[in-house]
Every structure is written in C-alpha cells, then in structure tokens.
Amino acid sequence: xxxxxxxxxxxxxxxxxxxxxxxxxxxxxxxxxxxxxxxxxxxxxxxxxxxxxxxxxxxxxxxxxxxxxxxxxxxxxxxxxxxxxxxxxxxxxxxxxxxxxxxxxxxxxxxxxxxxxxxxxxxxxxxxxxxxxxxxxxxxxxxxxxxxxxxxxxxxxxxxxxxxxxxxxxxxxxxxxxxxxxxxxxxxxxxxxxxxxxxxxxxxxxxxxxxxxxxxxxxxxxxxxxxxxxxxxxxxxxxxxxxxxxxxxxxxxxxxxxxxxxxxxxxxxxxxxxxxxxxxxxxxxxxxxx
Amino acid sequence: xxxxxxxxxxxxxxxxxxxxxxxxxxxxxxxxxxxxxxxxxxxxxxxxxxxxxxxxxxxxxxxxxxxxxxxxxxxxxxxxxxxxxxxxxxxxxxxxxxxxxxxxxxxxxxxxxxxxxxxxxxxxxxxxxxxxxxxxxxxxxxxxxxxxxxxxxxxxxxxxxxxxxxxxxxxxxxxxxxxxxxxxxxxxxxxxxxxxxxxxxxxxxxxxxxxxxxxxxxxxxxxxxxxxxxxxxxxxxxxxxxxxxxxxxxxxxxxxxxxxxxxxxxxxxxxxxxxxxxxxxxxxxxxxxx
Numbered sequence: 295x296x297x298x299x300x301x302x303x304x305x306x307x308x309x310x311x312x313x314x315x316x317x318x319x320x321x322x323x324x325x326x327x328x329x330x331x332x333x334x335x336x337x338x339x340x341x342x343x344x345x346x347x348x349x350x351x352x353x354x355x356x357x358x359x360x361x362x363x364x365x366x367x368x369x370x371x372x373x374x375x376x377x378x379x380x381x382x383x384x385x386x387x388x389x390x391x392x393x394x395x396x397x398x399x400x401x402x403x404x405x406x407x408x409x410x411x412x413x414x415x416x417x418x419x420x421x422x423x424x425x426x427x428x429x430x431x432x433x434x435x436x437x438x439x440x441x442x443x444x445x446x447x448x449x450x451x452x453x454x455x456x457x458x459x460x461x462x463x464x465x466x467x468x469x470x471x472x473x474x475x476x477x478x479x480x481x482x483x484x485x486x487x488x489x490x491x492x493x494x495x496x497x498x499x500x501x502x503x504x505x506x507x508x509x510x511x512x513x514x515x516x517x518x519x520x521x522x523x524x525x526x527x528x529x530x531x532x533x534x535x536x537x538x539x540x541x542x543x544x545x546x547x548x549x550x551x552x553x554x555x556x557x558x559x560x561x562x563x564x565x566x567x568x569x570x571x572x573x574x575x576x577x578x579x580x581x582x583x584x
Numbered sequence: 585x586x587x588x589x590x591x592x593x594x595x596x597x598x599x600x601x602x603x604x605x606x607x608x609x610x611x612x613x614x615x616x617x618x619x620x621x622x623x624x625x626x627x628x629x630x631x632x633x634x635x636x637x638x639x640x641x642x643x644x645x646x647x648x649x650x651x652x653x654x655x656x657x658x659x660x661x662x663x664x665x666x667x668x669x670x671x672x673x674x675x676x677x678x679x680x681x682x683x684x685x686x687x688x689x690x691x692x693x694x695x696x697x698x699x700x701x702x703x704x705x706x707x708x709x710x711x712x713x714x715x716x717x718x719x720x721x722x723x724x725x726x727x728x729x730x731x732x733x734x735x736x737x738x739x740x741x742x743x744x745x746x747x748x749x750x751x752x753x754x755x756x757x758x759x760x761x762x763x764x765x766x767x768x769x770x771x772x773x774x775x776x777x778x779x780x781x782x783x784x785x786x787x788x789x790x791x792x793x794x795x796x797x798x799x800x801x802x803x804x805x806x807x808x809x810x811x812x813x814x815x816x817x818x819x820x821x822x823x824x825x826x827x828x829x830x831x832x833x834x835x836x837x838x839x840x841x842x843x844x845x846x847x848x849x850x851x852x853x854x855x856x857x858x859x860x861x862x863x864x865x866x867x868x869x870x871x872x873x874x
Contacts, residue, residue, distance in 0.1 A: 392802070401812055486605050508702070508703070509702040511703070519693070
C-alpha cells in the first residue's frame with residue numbers, strides 16, 4: 295500500500311504552493327513536510343514537486359494527487375455505508391466559473407451535507423483544464439466534453455446582457471452601439487481569458503476591433519462598475535435583471551443577449567461519492583439556467 | 585532614448601503571461617512580439633523575460649516595466665497641460681484587496697475621468713508587494729508603510745463581523761461560539777493568504793486551533809455562503825449590515841468586530857498624475873471606512 299500521509303503532504307504542497315503553507319494546513323513543521331516529500335520521491339524514484347514560487351507537482355506528482363483524491367472520495371462513500379460514528383467531512387475540490395458562483399452554485403453547495411468545498415475559480419473556457427490535469431474532482435465548464443474518464447451533464451445556458459448605466463449610454467453611445475462609438479467607450483474585461491465582450495461585439499457588428507477596457511476580475515464588481523458608469527460589460531442575467539427592470543442599467547443594444555451553455559463534468563470513478571452534489575448542482579442549475 | 589514600443593511589448597508579455605496574449609493586446613503577431621523582446625534583450629544585454637507558463641519578467645525586466653509606467657503616467661499629466669485634442673486614456677494598474685473592491689472602491693474609480701483601470705486583486709496583507717515590485721502604480725494595502733519612493737495615506741479601517749445564518753448557529757453553535765463547537769463548525773476561508781478567521785478566533789478564545797473550512801475566493805460569495813448556511817466567515821460590515829438588521833445573518837459572538845486598517849500607497853514620482861484618483865479614493869474611503 296502507498297503511504298497516504300506522504301501523499302497528503304504532496305497534495306498540500308502542490309495546492310498551497312509552498313512547504314510553509316502546507317505545513318500550516320497539516321499542522322506539521324515545514325521540515326516534517328519536506329521530509330515526507332523527500333521520502334515519497336525516494337520511494338517513487340522521481341521528482342514529485344518542482345521547488346519554486348509557487349511549488350508545483352510534476353506530472354507524476356499530479357498523478358499521485360489524483361489518486362489520493364479518488365481514494366478520499368471512495369473512503370467518504372464507504373463511511374456512509376459503515377456503522378459507527380460518521381467520518382469527518384471530506385474536502386472536495388471543484389473548478390467553478392466566477393459567474394456561476396455569483397449566481398446559482400452556492401445553494402447547491404449548501405444543500406450537500408458532509409463535504410467541505412475548496413473552490414478553484416476560473417473562466418468557463420478553462421475550468422475543464424483543472425479536471426483534465428486531475429487537480430479537481432469536478433468542474434462547471436463551457437466545454438461539452440467528452441473528457442477521458444469523465445461524465446458530462448448539460449446544465450443549460452447562462453444568459454448574458456451587454457449592459458451599462460443610462461448615463462454611460464448617454465455619454466458614450468448617444469447614437470447607439472455603433473462600431474465607431476464602441477471603439478471609444480470603455481468596456482469591462484474580467485481577465486485575459488474573458489472573451490465574452492469580444493464575442494458579443496463580433497456577433498453584433500460582424501467584425502473584431504480594438505476597444506479600450508478596464509480589467510476587473512469580480513462578477514459583482516462588474517455589475518457595480520456598470521452601475522457606477524465606469525464601463526459596459528457582459529453581465530449574467532440573474533445579477534442584472536432587477537437593475538434593468540428598475541432602469542438602473544440598460545442593454546446597450548436592445549434584445550441581443552448572449553447564451554453561454556454550461557456543463558457539469560466529473561471523474562467517473564468518484565461519481566458515486568459525488569452523487570448528492572451532482573443532484574444538487576442539477577437542481578440549482580435547472581432553476582437559474584435556460 | 586529607449587525604444588518605447590519594445591518596452592510596451594515587454595510589459596504586455598509580463599502582464600498577460602504569454603506572447604500570444606500580449607500579441608492580442610498589442611494587435612501584433614506573436615512573432616513580432618517575440619522579435620521586440622529579443623531586440624530589447626540584445627540592447628540591454630540581459631534576459632528580460634523568463635519563458636515559461638506564465639512568462640514573467642526578470643528583475644531587470646521589472647525595472648524597465650516600472651520605468652514605462654512612470655513615463656506613461658507622466659505623459660498623461662503632460663497631455664492635460666498641452667493644447668490640442670486630449671490623448672487617449674492611460675491604463676493605470678492598481679492592487680486592490682477584494683473586500684475593498686466589493687464595498688467602496690468602484691465609486692472612486694468611476695469618479696476619476698480619463699483613466700482605464702487594470703485591477704490586480706490580492707489580500708490586503710500582500711497587495712503592497714505588487715507596489716514594491718513595481719508592478720502597480722498604487723495599492724490599497726493593510727501595511728502602513730513606509731515603502732521606499734512611495735507615499736502613504738491612511739484611509740480608515742474596514743470593520744468585519746464573524747457572521748453566519750441563524751440556522752447554521754442553531755445547528756453548529758447551539759451553546760455559543762465555544763472553542764469545542766468552532767473546532768467542528770465549517771468556516772469560510774477566502775484563500776491561503778486569508779488570516780482573518782484565524783485572527784478573530786485567536787482574539788476570541790486566546791488560542792489557535794484547527795477548524796474545518798471551505799475555500800471560496802469571492803467577497804460576495806462569502807456573504808452568499810453565509811446566508812445559505814454553508815459556513816461562518818469574517819464579512820465586511822458594508823456587505824452584511826442589512827442582512828444582520830433583517831435577521832438573515834447573526835454575529836456568532838455578539839459585539840466582537842475586527843477592524844482592519846487600510847492605506848493608499850502610491851509611487852511618489854507619479855503622485856501628480858494620480859492626484860485625481862487619490863482624491864477620489866480618500867473621499868470614497870471616508871464615506872465607508874472608520
């Protein structure tokens with residue numbers, strides 16, 4: 295059998311990025327963590343952690359961490375079937391896109407008993423990468439799959455509206471959302487991975503062009519910035535419907551929503567352990583997504 | 585004189601982390617970006633970008649990028665004093681802690697004309713590092729300074745309350761916030777850098793101990809998770825005051841707030857160009873912070 299405390303040290307160093315942070319999580323000294331990693335590297339005969347800032351697992355290290363996660367989830371499922379006092383909650387690592395987190399995911403997490411959640415927040419075009427690398431047990435992603443060893447559940451689409459404040463529209467788009475005006479009006483961009491504004495402009499105008507933009511990696515920050523007149527951006531309908539109804543925000547081009555389909559993907563091996571979460575995710579998605 | 589288009593390519597590769605993303609920002613081909621970096625490295629006789637995932641500037645590279653930012657801000661200040669059509673807006677990179685962004689910063693940004701903002705979101709204990717490395721022009725930080733070449737303006741303190749839903753308290757803390765109960769009740773932790781929960785527990789109980797926790801790097805996600813009964817966490821007063829007043833959230837230990845003092849730090853060389861932003865930041869902080 296593998297020496298699981300060593301694997302736990304490996305996973306902690308990779309996830310937290312340093313021996314010091316891993317030691318704090320594990321209630322060990324950094325030197326004890328270092329000894330565990332070295333022992334595991336000697337036994338496997340290969341480098342498992344690339345020392346750096348941050349420290350990161352090698353490919354072999356990632357494979358070992360994925361194995362640890364699978365075993366943890368299997369143990370969790372086992373504990374529910376065994377007599378005796380319940381085991382402590384398992385920590386489940388999930389990749390979630392920020393707009394899902396801000397709109398519909400949290401009730402699903404709260405409805406799932408006996409799990410602690412460690413959320414990795416990434417763009418819906420990139421959250422699947424975390425699952426492919428084996429760093430999360432499941433992901434909410436824009437990719438329909440298939441991914442080797444994983445199952446995919448379609449969740450519906452999150453609808454976005456290109457929105458800004460009435461004052462912003464009066465100042466920057468007095469003659470409507472023309473390419474010339476949009477090339478001057480400041481936009482909002484979540485991060486380098488965020489292509490929603492560019493995709494919407496392409497759908498609206500039939501071409502891509504440069505536009506000035508703020509960068510602000512926060513879903514509610516996007517809405518706040520639109521309300522304050524800082525810029526226009528693609529905002530998820532659940533966050534802006536009441537603002538649009540009250541006239542605090544307007545669509546900069548009427549009736550031109552953008553629908554982003556989302557999927558729940560999870561490692562097949564852990565499907566049983568994740569089943570209550572999968573049920574809760576489907577239910578919550580059905581209430582908010584189209 | 586330095587060749588500034590080369591410096592712009594250097595800054596873009598460092599900030600965006602890859603030649604491809606830099607090329608998209610600059611409207612160039614990746615090969616043109618690569619040629620510019622190589623030309624600059626030949627002229628300076630030193631490596632400026634560490635190729636990797638992500639690509640990052642070397643120390644000399646960072647020094648050149650800081651210089652470019654200073655020149656950009658100086659040009660912006662100059663343009664306001666010159667006749668003729670106004671120059672395009674300058675992009676100002678700022679490090680901001682997530683809770684400030686979620687509570688009081690955006691109105692200050694919206695009140696400042698003629699700037700595009702590129703926000704780096706980091707913990708208040710770490711946002712100053714970005715300024716020290718010269719990667720941002722200013723930072724909202726928990727450090728009172730002083731920092732070489734920078735000025736510091738005290739902004740007041742953001743007040744936090746340890747909050748949870750009434751249902752969570754009834755289930756996990758029926759006899760109050762005792763160490764034994766808090767060692768079992770799931771907490772919320774923003775990231776590895778987030779020490780607020782641990783600091784508050786230390787202040788409340790006089791010692792540090794392990795507690796189960798979810799990880800969720802979103803200010804409004806924290807509040808949503810507390811409302812949904814997922815965990816307890818330190819939430820900023822402006823985000824939870826109305827929930828507490830309405831009984832949707834309660835303090836898990838009454839009248840035990842935690843005040844986190846915040847400061848505005850900026851490079852002295854660019855103080856004049858940043859003056860309108862500094863004014864707006866002070867005004868917005870005065871309305872929300874203590």
